[in-house]
Amino acid sequence: MPLNKLNQQLRRDLKEAxxxxxxxxxxxxxxxxxxxxxxxxxxxxxxxxxxxxxQDSEDKLAGYADEVKSGKLRRTE
Structure with a gap:
């Protein structure tokens, strides 16, 4: 399932952090x-x-980015 713009931005922000x-x-x-x-x-x-x-925080954020990608974690307006 493709990500909407809000979730794409969330994933991008998490990966950047x-x-x-x-x-x-x-x-x-x-x-x-x-x-x-x-x-x-x-x-x-x-x-x-x-x-x-x-490093601990990095691992958590990377996990959240993966959850956004899989659709488990979503951003709503």
Whole structure:
């Protein structure tokens, strides 16, 4: 079943947010590595916690996007 415009936009927005979280998490991981190499392990651990929470949210949003695609989740006017 093809998606209507509202649901297409919802899916697109969810996928965009997922990608943003993914790349932000990558950036945080790289920053954590630099902090760790500089001897700032506590700060590095904090960034790794944040990156992990981004990954959890990324997984949820990707799941919601799949539900929109399958028609389980729909946007109404």
């Amino acid at each position: 997922t990608a943003l979280l993914k790349w932000s998490g990558v950036d945080l991981m790289q920053a954590a590595m630099r902090l760790s190499e500089a001897g700032q392990e506590d700060e590095a651990r904090e960034l790794l916690k944040i990156a992990a929470s981004y």
